[in-house]
Amino acid sequence: MTAELHQTKMATAAEPPFHEESEAVWGRAWGAHDEVGTLRTVLVRPPGPALDRIRADAWDEESQALVDPDGGWYWTDRRPPDPARVTAQHDGLIAALEDEGVEVVRAAPMGDTFTKAMYVRDPLVTVPGGAIIARMAVRMRRGEEADITRVVAGAGMPILSTLTGTATLEGGSFTKLRDGVAALGTSIRCNDAGAEQLREVLARIGWELIVVPLPGYTIHIDLHLAMLDLDLALVDAPGLPYGFLMRLKAMGIDVIHADPSEAWGLNLLALGPRRVLMAEGSPRSAALMRDAGVDVRTVPYDELQRNGGGVHCSTMELVRDPAA
Numbered sequence: 235m236t237a238e239l240h241q242t243k244m245a246t247a248a249e250p251p252f253h254e255e256s257e258a259v260w261g262r263a264w265g266a267h268d269e270v271g272t273l274r275t276v277l278v279r280p281p282g283p284a285l286d287r288i289r290a291d292a293w294d295e296e297s298q299a300l301v302d303p304d305g306g307w308y309w310t311d312r313r314p315p316d317p318a319r320v321t322a323q324h325d326g327l328i329a330a331l332e333d334e335g336v337e338v339v340r341a342a343p344m345g346d347t348f349t350k351a352m353y354v355r356d357p358l359v360t361v362p363g364g365a366i367i368a369r370m371a372v373r374m375r376r377g378e379e380a381d382i383t384r385v386v387a388g389a390g391m392p393i394l395s396t397l398t399g400t401a402t403l404e405g406g407s408f409t410k411l412r413d414g415v416a417a418l419g420t421s422i423r424c425n426d427a428g429a430e431q432l433r434e435v436l437a438r439i440g441w442e443l444i445v446v447p448l449p450g451y452t453i454h455i456d457l458h459l460a461m462l463d464l465d466l467a468l469v470d471a472p473g474l475p476y477g478f479l480m481r482l483k484a485m486g487i488d489v490i491h492a493d494p495s496e497a498w499g500l501n502l503l504a505l506g507p508r509r510v511l512m513a514e515g516s517p518r519s520a521a522l523m524r525d526a527g528v529d530v531r532t533v534p535y536d537e538l539q540r541n542g543g544g545v546h547c548s549t550m551e552l553v554r555d556p557a558a
Contacts, residue, residue: 252363253362253363253439256363256364256392260364260390260391260392261390262275262390262553263553264360264363264364264365264390264391264392264552264553265360265361265362265363265364265365265391265552265553265554266360266361266362266410266551266553266554267361267362267410267413267554267556267557267558268410268411268412268413268461268464268554268556268557268558269409269410269411269461269504269551269554270461270462270463270464270504270506270507270508270557271506271507271554271555271556271557272505272506272507272554272555272557273331273334273336273503273504273505273506273551273553273554274336274337274553274554274555275336275337275338275339275551275552275553276331276336276337276338276339276503276549276550276551276552277339277341277354277385277386277549277550277551277552278324278327278328278331278338278339278340278341278352278354278548278549279340279341279342279343279344279351279352279354279548280321280324280340280343280352281320281321281324281343281352281538281541282342282343282344282346282351282352283343283346284307284343284344284345284346284347284348284349284351285309285314285315285317285320285349285541286315286317286346287302287306287307287346287347287349288300288302288307288309288314288315288349289314290312290313290314293312298310299311300312300314305373305374306347306349306374307349307350307374308542309540309541310539310540310541310542311540315537315540315541316537319537320537320538322534323533323534323535323536323537323538324352324538324548326533326534326535327511327533327535327545327548327549328340330511330531330533331511331549334505334511334531336505337553339385339386339389339552341354341381341382341385342385344377344378344381347374348374348375348377348378349374349541350374350375350378350541350542350543351375351378351381352538352541352543352548353406353541353542353543353547353548354382354548354549354550355404355405355406355456355543355546355547355548355549355550356368356370356375356378356404356405356406356547357370357375357378357379357381357382357404357405358379358382358383358386358405358550359403359405359408359432360391360550360551360552361394361410361416361436361439361441362413362439363392363394363439364391364392364393364394365383365386365391365392365393365394365552366393366394366395366396366397366432366435367379367382367383367393367395367396367397368397368403368404368405368428369396369397369398369401369402369403369428370402370404371402371403371404371422371423371424371425372423379396383396386552389552391552394435395431395435397428397431397432398431399427399431400425400427401425401427401428401430401431402423402424402425402427402428403418403423403424403425403428403429403431403432404423404424404453404454405550406453406454406455406456406543406546406547407419407420407421407423407424407448407453407454407455407456408432408455409455409456409459409461410461411444411461411482411485411487412464412485412557412558413556413558414440414441414442415441415442415444415485416436416441416442416443416444417443417444417445417446417455417459417478418432418443418444418445418446418455419446419447419448419452419454419455419458420445420446420447420448421447421448421451421452421453421454422451422452422453423453423454424454429443429445433445444478444481446474446475446478447475448473448474449473449475452473455474456500456501456546456547457470457473457497457500457501458470458473458474458500459474459500460500460501460502460504460510460546461504462490462504462507462508462510462523462526462528463507463508463528463557464487464507464557464558465486465487465488466487466488466489466490466508466526466528467482467487467488467489467490468489468490468492468499468500468502468519468522468523469482469489469490469491469492469500470491470492470494470500471489471491472494490522490523490526491522492516492519492522493516493518493519493522495518496515496516496517496518496519498513498515498516498535498539498544499512499516499518499519499520500519500546501513501543501544501545501546501547502544502545502546503545503546503549505531506557507557508527508528508529509528509529509531510523510528510529510530510531511531511532511533511545512530512531512532512533512545513532513533513534513535513536513539513544513545514532514533514534514535514536515535515536515539520532533545
């Protein structure tokens, strides 16, 4: 009888729900309700020595890139990475973030087989309350998921779910349009099973997922859509389905059409509403945003873009204030 009395004094505390007490229990309001609120904490990973594997004798004329015949890396230039420029440009990205008052969490470089691990956007997505661990689609990146889980959990962030089975999903193809509504670009990297598992997890927090089938061999939606504010986005319209563009319009989201000659212009990171950090080299897209009242800050990043990713790919928001 005494044991029963002890248990009644420790009744199950199902209420309040997880999200209502997450800050008190987990120490911070982890995650993000949107892509454009003030950025507080961001994840990065320095490139490390993995890029030393890329060789000048591996030029593939058809791919117009240096390509590992064993499928472990590619580099979109005839010249291998310049170590000094690689380090300087990634350090410059971190310095710009810190100058903006953003706390930077640095994941340690992974082993020398992980040439793409610097693109921390892809192994996870963040939503209100924590992280959802993705499942990388390509063999050269499989294994980053476990490491990124240890990093963000070690920082104190809750892990809400992990994709399993044959699902594939990468964070570069996920965007939060506003609190409660997100979009996932399905593609050669993000399959229907990944979309379905993500939909189930988001439903638990009352979120809707819009699935956006991307055309051709496009891999991620972040080369075609960048949220600048809750009611403004930079888009590459030819890379998005008409129905999705109409959905953005119905949600009251105005669009700026990026200059089509500037491939990396959309791969930017919002620091806050109508304030973005982007790579140098897309002056026309930057000018279009400035004309619309967006404050644009740029950093040199062309050397690291040759590895297949940009500023957005190289960062993941861990804590972002709600914009609304």
